[in-house]
Amino acid sequence: MYRFIDNTESRKEKRLVWAATRSVLENVGFLRNKNGKKSKSHWNVFLHLLKVFAFLLKISGYYRKGYGNAKNIKVTRLTLEFANLPPAFQGFRILHLSDLHIDSIPGFASIISEKIKNLGFDICFLTGDYRRDISGSFQHILKPFRILSKYIQAPYGTFAVLGNHDTFLMARYEKESGLDLLVNESVEIVKDGQTILVTGTDDPFNFYTEQSILSLETRGYKFKIALVHTSELAKVAAANGYSLYLCGHTHGGQICLKEGFPLISHQFEGKQFNHGLWETGKMKGYTSSGVGVSGMPVRFNCPAEVTLITLETG
């Protein structure tokens, strides 16, 4: 079972403040990360370059191959050991899905569902980016999300954070989508009388606020997991005693020269955060290469993944 650490009234109040702040950030002429304001213009340049690149792929015949790669999702299985894991959580299984971009490929919800339907897991975490575009309507993703929804239900809950492609307006559909959104919020997961804490923040890549930092300052828990769209808050989480940090955003590069060598990763924290396991202080982290694609629906040398993580006492 799970329970939010704030009571319903307090959560409602915090949500209203968050929604007001996020709506302003989504509609002003700049974006905001932990270093301050940043321009929106780089994204438009990137989209123009993508069009040229897509044209070159099409005339060279590689586009079809990349499209096939994008639909071929692998299952990554990891076992992570922690000395401070409460014994009741020995063998606890996490399904981590990031960057679904569920509208990027026709029928993608069914492809993902097929991949995960026989995976056993205790809890499911989604670390942001549910639609392809970064603005505009998202109503068209609700139907595919409903298809996926029944396959991501887990005994200890399904929790999601928002990414830089998402809007605060999605929050009103969380229950309908069969999940709980964590926007600078924490839940206690209780198993056999023992508790771990899961904190989810709002996206720090484009919509950073100090509330995301504050939400990572919760004390009094032996084992804490942070869910953030990007790796940008890893140092903060590690300094606040988090043991595990799950993120995505990079798509592992999506298009790599060879595995692990992305053309673009959209992150500036260091190449160890591009994809896979990493450590910051005593905290372990994992950057998913993502389930879906953005920009154009192709992947090269960088498979899409769903990640099944088993926690063990070490």
Ligand SMILES: [Fe+2]
């Ligand atoms: Fe993404």
